[in-house]
Amino acid sequence: MPGDAGAQIIVDGLVKRFGTFVAVDGVSFDVARGEIMGFLGPNGAGKSTLIRILCGLLRPSGGRALVAGIDVTKDPDAVRQRIGYMSQKFSLYNTLSVIENLRFFGGVYGVPRDKLDERIRFAVEMAGLAGRETSLVATLAGGWKQRLALGAAILHRPAILFLDEPTSGVDPGSRRRFWDLIHTLGAEGVSVLVSTHYMDEAEYCNRVALITRGRLIALGTPQELRHRSLGGELLIIEREGIADAIDLLQTAPGVKDVAVFGSALHVLVDDAATRAPALVTYLTGHGIAGATARRIDPTMEDSFVHLVGAAAAARGEPA
Amino acid sequence: MKPRRIKAIAVKESLQIVRDPRSLMIALLIPLMQMFMLGYGINLDVEHIPLCAYDRENSQQSQGLLKQFAASRYFSVRKVVHSYTEVARDIDDGTCRLAIVIPAGFSQGLNDSGTGTVQALIDGTDSNTANIAANYARAVISGFSSDLQLESAQRKGGTIQTLTPVNVQARVWFNEDLESRNYIVPGIVALVMAIVGAQLTSLTIAREWERGTMELLVSTPVKPMELMLGKLLPYFVIGMTDAAICLALAVFWFDVPFRGTLATLFFTTSLFLTVVLCIGYYISVSIRSQVGASQVSLLLTMLPTTLLSGFAFPIDQMPVIVQGITYLVSGRYYVTILKSVFLKGAGVGELALPMLCLALYAMVLVVLAARSFRKTLD
Numbered sequence: 001m002p003g004d005a006g007a008q009i010i011v012d013g014l015v016k017r018f019g020t021f022v023a024v025d026g027v028s029f030d031v032a033r034g035e036i037m038g039f040l041g042p043n044g045a046g047k048s049t050l051i052r053i054l055c056g057l058l059r060p061s062g063g064r065a066l067v068a069g070i071d072v073t074k075d076p077d078a079v080r081q082r083i084g085y086m087s088q089k090f091s092l093y094n095t096l097s098v099i100e101n102l103r104f105f106g107g108v109y110g111v112p113r114d115k116l117d118e119r120i121r122f123a124v125e126m127a128g129l130a131g132r133e134t135s136l137v138a139t140l141a142g143g144w145k146q147r148l149a150l151g152a153a154i155l156h157r158p159a160i161l162f163l164d165e166p167t168s169g170v171d172p173g174s175r176r177r178f179w180d181l182i183h184t185l186g187a188e189g190v191s192v193l194v195s196t197h198y199m200d201e202a203e204y205c206n207r208v209a210l211i212t213r214g215r216l217i218a219l220g221t222p223q224e225l226r227h228r229s230l231g232g233e234l235l236i237i238e239r240e241g242i243a244d245a246i247d248l249l250q251t252a253p254g255v256k257d258v259a260v261f262g263s264a265l266h267v268l269v270d271d272a273a274t275r276a277p278a279l280v281t282y283l284t285g286h287g288i289a290g291a292t293a294r295r296i297d298p299t300m301e302d303s304f305v306h307l308v309g310a311a312a313a314a315r316g317e318p319a
Numbered sequence: 320m321k322p323r324r325i326k327a328i329a330v331k332e333s334l335q336i337v338r339d340p341r342s343l344m345i346a347l348l349i350p351l352m353q354m355f356m357l358g359y360g361i362n363l364d365v366e367h368i369p370l371c372a373y374d375r376e377n378s379q380q381s382q383g384l385l386k387q388f389a390a391s392r393y394f395s396v397r398k399v400v401h402s403y404t405e406v407a408r409d410i411d412d413g414t415c416r417l418a419i420v421i422p423a424g425f426s427q428g429l430n431d432s433g434t435g436t437v438q439a440l441i442d443g444t445d446s447n448t449a450n451i452a453a454n455y456a457r458a459v460i461s462g463f464s465s466d467l468q469l470e471s472a473q474r475k476g477g478t479i480q481t482l483t484p485v486n487v488q489a490r491v492w493f494n495e496d497l498e499s500r501n502y503i504v505p506g507i508v509a510l511v512m513a514i515v516g517a518q519l520t521s522l523t524i525a526r527e528w529e530r531g532t533m534e535l536l537v538s539t540p541v542k543p544m545e546l547m548l549g550k551l552l553p554y555f556v557i558g559m560t561d562a563a564i565c566l567a568l569a570v571f572w573f574d575v576p577f578r579g580t581l582a583t584l585f586f587t588t589s590l591f592l593t594v595v596l597c598i599g600y601y602i603s604v605s606i607r608s609q610v611g612a613s614q615v616s617l618l619l620t621m622l623p624t625t626l627l628s629g630f631a632f633p634i635d636q637m638p639v640i641v642q643g644i645t646y647l648v649s650g651r652y653y654v655t656i657l658k659s660v661f662l663k664g665a666g667v668g669e670l671a672l673p674m675l676c677l678a679l680y681a682m683v684l685v686v687l688a689a690r691s692f693r694k695t696l697d
Binding site: 100107 | 323530534537541
């Protein structure tokens with residue numbers, strides 16, 4: 001199989017324009033065999049567009065994309081045979097039963113007849129749909145639908161899976177279960193590219209690509225992104241009405257960045273141990289008494305907010 | 320092309336059709352309704368033309384002539400009037416299409432010189448009916464004259480032969496009774512098939528786009544030709560069922576004589592069905608909304624088939640340019656074939672040319688329709 005030795009997905013300088021709008025702006029990365037790569041970014045960041053290009057559904061305006069060693073613009077059907085895809089919107093047939101949907105996709109993907117029954121049984125069990133094989137898909141709850149869609153996407157044992165926001169609108173328990181399935185597939189050597197706008201889900205990925213406004217602004221393990229990308233340590237400052245002090249803190253000594261988190265402020269500083277008491281004193285000096293400051297572990301969201309702000313500043317735009 | 324994938328698509332499409340019994344009912348009932356509506360609605364026979372009689376003489380002979388009109392199935396005497404004003408009013412308000420005015424000196428003239436004059440006033444707004452009415456009136460009057468001549472000849476002891484030197488014995492072939500229904504109904508079958516066929520497939524791709532299932536379908540290795548064949552197959556079965564219903568109605572309900580063979584009929588019907596299914600599919604691919612696709616396909620099949628197929632309006636009466644355009648209307652070939660198969664009992668030998676044209680048409684459309692589908696979301 002091509003690409004077995006190296007990367008299963010190679011993306012190099014990929015660009016996609018819709019008229020004057022640049023949806024994907026020079027994105028490059030690669031995904032290894034068995035790796036779970038997360039695309040993290042807000043809605044409209046270009047995640048879906050990127051995935052659709054890699055599935056051969058959209059033609060790129062520039063750059064190159066190799067999936068399973070095949071150029072997606074040269075032989076999209078060969079790519080399609082090797083990938084599984086779950087679109088953002090549920091796209092199985094609601095008026096067909098679970099088993100009828102699976103038989104359909106098995107047929108369309110050309111799953112060998114002697115293996116089809118076994119594969120379908122596996123998919124049904126994986127999705128936890130045993131006993132509901134003849135239910136119409138329309139009657140299934142969200143989480144089951146998503147798992148069924150995943151089951152349909154892996155019937156033909158693809159080497160690469162593209163999952164576009166597979167867990168959106170699904171309850172937390174089902175989300176957790178879905179990610180367990182993704183990890184099982186990864187362990188079997190399937191490369192998974194999964195997009196999400198849930199920050200916590202990024203933690204489940206081997207590597208995460210942060211995407212905003214069509215650009216890839218950071219790429220690394222969740223650990224790396226949380227710590228290294230911030231370029232400092234994080235303090236949480238709490239006090240009633242502290243959000244109003246955001247501009248004041250922005251100019252305080254040692255402060256690199258300030259962001260609102262709920263009713264508190266997350267403040268990025270060069271050294272947490274010395275700055276924590278200093279900032280409390282600083283606030284008191286400016287008439288805001290009684291604030292507390294303590295060091296916290298940065299979350300993916302901290303990292304994301306910081307990186308998005310930094311990327312915007314680098315381009316001279318508001319975040 | 321993999322038969323496996325075509326089968327998977329066909330099975331899926333069939334399940335969707337079966338799960339939507341309402342649309343299946345429509346697919347089977349609409350042709351039935353259209354056959355009845357059009358079969359009874361379109362009647363080019365002119366009968367019972369409403370007539371006003373203005374008898375200014377009121378003699379035995381003038382009444383005799385009016386009785387001839389009353390006896391004819393082409394006319395029905397609606398009113399006997401007594402002035403030209405009334406005649407004018409009745410023609411104006413549509414009470415009658417034709418007024419027969421018998422002048423005061425009618426029988427006098429007949430007796431003196433052997434000729435009489437009758438005035439026929441015809442409403443010319445519908446020129447076709449007016450022409451026919453005038454011809455029928457002439458026929459009634461000439462029938463009346465020959466009766467008179469016969470009578471006077473008998474009185475004078477002459478013979479008929481000297482009076483009618485040429486006697487035309489017209490024999491009409493293929494539609495012996497000159498029933499317009501016999502030649503209209505096979506055309507209606509073509510019209511109904513064109514409308515229903517394109518309607519059936521016009522929704523099939525648009526529905527996938529609207530329900531969001533297209534995105535996943537496009538991401539599979541299915542080929543455009545496989546997708547099309549798989550999708551058309553179940554509709555082909557429904558379409559042939561519709562055709563069987565329409566043709567059975569034509570023969571058993573509307574009593575159109577059927578002189579050809581079922582093999583010719585169903586072979587050509589399957590060609591025409593392929594054409595219209597492909598038209599519907601092409602429209603469905605081009606217009607990604609169900610409502611839009613359904614309307615466009617109705618327009619694109621009904622109008623040309625009604626006006627340019629020759630089903631009711633003879634093509635050789637059209638301007639040359641329009642005649643040229645009719646060659647692009649697939650219904651033209653099918654209507655020709657249907658009429659010939661029904662009324663003349665024509666077989667493959669006689670119909671080789673229109674059948675070839677239809678087959679060619681079907682082939683071109685299959686390729687066009689399949690290629691119109693692009694596997695991208697752009």
